[in-house]
Amino acid sequence: MIRISGPQARLALERLIGRVPPPRQAALARVRDPSTGEVIDEALALWFPGPHSETGEDMAELQLHGGPAVIAAAFAALAAIPGFRPAEPGEFTRRAFGNGKLDLTEAEGLADLIAAETPAQLRAAFRQLKGQIGDRAEMWRSQIIEALALVEARIDFSDEADVPENLIAPAILTAQHLHDEMAAVLADNGRAERLRDGLVVAIAGPPNAGKSTLLNRLANREVAIVSPHPGTTRDVIEVHLNLGGYPVTLLDTAGIHEGHGPVEQEGIRRAKARAEAADLVLWVTDGSAIGRTVDDIAETLILSNAWRIYNKLDLVGDKLWISNELGSADSFILSALTGVGLDRLVAALSAYVADYFAATESSVITRARHRHALGETAAALDRAVRLGPSGREELIAEELRAAANTLGRLTGRIDVEDVLDVIFREFCIGK
Ligand SMILES: Nc1nc2c(ncn2[C@@H]2O[C@H](COP(=O)(O)OP(=O)(O)OP(=O)(O)O)[C@@H](O)[C@H]2O)c(=O)[nH]1
Ligand SMILES: [Mg+2]
Structure with missing residues (x-):
């Protein structure tokens, strides 16, 4: 199977089979070399317009009969189209990550799935691919950012009448709660790793x-x-x-x-x-x-x-x-x-x-990288908790920001400020 991804994927189909099949439906087609018109093979062709494709870009697939001559001829025909080149290893997944189709942990899960040698490894990889750790990390991160928004609100609008006095206590409570949840996840003796x-x-x-x-x-x-x-x-x-x-x-x-x-x-x-x-x-x-x-x-x-x-x-x-x-x-x-x-x-x-x-089967950490990021996050949350409801607001905000950032490294999504903006806008305050 030859997969094509990128803005010109449609062009590959037009040149090689002379048409573009309806989206996501297999079509039987003669594959021809566009320069000679010679038939290369009879194949199934599929068209996946972006963004609802695996990479998020326009994608096409040609399911050929294989064999060295067929593959060489199809590659040569594709290479003759300007702007086409062979994909690097992992490039499809990398583009999917770049387009937000999966996060880092899910990309790792996909790699593990391909490398899995036993059923238990396969199950663990599939859980990770389906976001078992990534989704959880994202949920935690958005909760940290909500807590951060409370503290930021207190700092920025402390002189305004409509900001409730104590925003810090609920933020600390959230930090405590999240810290405990992460500590529980970390206490798995490294078995999934x-x-x-x-x-x-x-x-x-x-x-x-x-x-x-x-x-x-x-x-x-x-x-x-x-x-x-x-x-x-x-x-x-x-x-x-x-x-x-x-x-x-x-x-x-x-x-x-x-x-x-x-x-x-x-x-x-x-x-x-x-x-x-x-x-x-x-x-x-x-x-x-x-x-x-x-x-x-x-x-x-x-x-x-x-x-x-x-x-x-x-x-x-x-x-x-x-x-x-x-x-x-x-x-x-x-x-x-x-x-x-x-x-x-x-x-x-x-x-x-x-x-x-x-x-x-219930532990979610499959790599040292995850353990490290989660450990750092939990430590930052713990420092925030120790500062306490009457601690310096700037310091609490700093620890929460550090926690959100380390967690963002886990999934590869470090856009704290963007999310913060959104939450901040809806949270406050009628401005
Ligand atoms: N009769 C008998 N001979 C055995 C058995 N297991 C191993 N041997 C023989 O014992 C000798 C040593 O076997 P190895 O498996 O090389 O022993 P090893 O413990 O790996 O030895 P080193 O690598 O030198 O430490 C060989 O001649 C084997 O055929 C057994 O269950 N019964
Ligand atoms: Mg021996």
């Missing part, structure tokens, strides 16, 4: 325990090199999984022990750092070697959230020394090599991830 990148699960443990084998099993493909030599994995290996519809980033790390040589030690340093930063650690040991080796390093690592995986169950045979471990919810006995016992681990992981993300 995680939804974009995935929950991080790190596989760690001593060398040769079968960490890479387990990663390959869980990823269902040979991502990491497996070998009987301890110290095989050096760098951190990342795979992205879809567990029950939720995104998980699974890390394979170097075996942790007293390493030899600078490369291995660097690998171990990275392994520890990533394990400590992960949401969940799967600490893998060779279950068949228990009693023979002491994995003392496990105990010295500060792993706040670790499950124990006793691997190589197939080597244990009928020595059921292991059975007393089975009762514990965060211990797993399995064979990464044969897959025995893996189901229970996968089920537990899926449940853990689903539980982690359960709350995200």
Whole structure:
């Protein structure tokens, strides 16, 4: 499909198919090269006159049969019309933003929608695309501006009889109320942001325990090199999984022990750092070697959230020394090599991830940028509240203006003064 946007979109249709179909109705048409009259393809043509189009400009679409020769000929025919050029990446969305068709958060939502790999990511992106955060921010911003208008009125018309004495108290009340609402939105532990990148699960443990084998099993493909030599994995290996519809980033790390040589030690340093930063650690040991080796390093690592995986169950045979471990919810006995016992681990992981993300369906912040803007807004509101109903009006106005501006950065709409004018005019005062 070739999409055309801009004031000359109509011209493209006239030149290539010789007419302009009725708005928003598909028409079957021969596409011809205007310079030779030669037929390029038979296509569906659509005409979306602005401003009721996706970009807000006049738009046209040609749905061709595709194929390199057809596309090249259609592009060449378009390029021959003066003023036409290929679009830049994201340019349609950028123009839509420029024409007020969507705000910044909605444009981000669209990008996330295109990049979504799991159903939960798709739902979050769609909510954002449909303005879940943007609409809310706009509503908050207009309330801040109303409060600001009250304070401004007090400042500008303080000597006039028809301005009510106390305009500051209701403005402070609004600021307090909005601050509390934003604080509640911010207190979501960053879970929706995680939804974009995935929950991080790190596989760690001593060398040769079968960490890479387990990663390959869980990823269902040979991502990491497996070998009987301890110290095989050096760098951190990342795979992205879809567990029950939720995104998980699974890390394979170097075996942790007293390493030899600078490369291995660097690998171990990275392994520890990533394990400590992960949401969940799967600490893998060779279950068949228990009693023979002491994995003392496990105990010295500060792993706040670790499950124990006793691997190589197939080597244990009928020595059921292991059975007393089975009762514990965060211990797993399995064979990464044969897959025995893996189901229970996968089920537990899926449940853990689903539980982690359960709350995200209601959280609205999907990016650090949003968190930052909202945090700054809430802080400015808080400063206004602290100044109190009897505080200096100019200072209160300044904080409210700062709050409106940071919130405006969130959606990309920073026209405080315009809105202020409108509200001010209708609010006051018969002038
Ligand atoms: N019998 C048996 N062998 C296993 C199992 N899991 C892994 N192995 C073997 O153990 C050896 C080490 O496996 P890896 O997956 O490379 O171990 P690792 O923990 O990634 O090792 P490093 O990267 O060196 O730290 C390989 O020979 C694997 O085939 C298992 O469940 N049973
Ligand atoms: Mg390995």
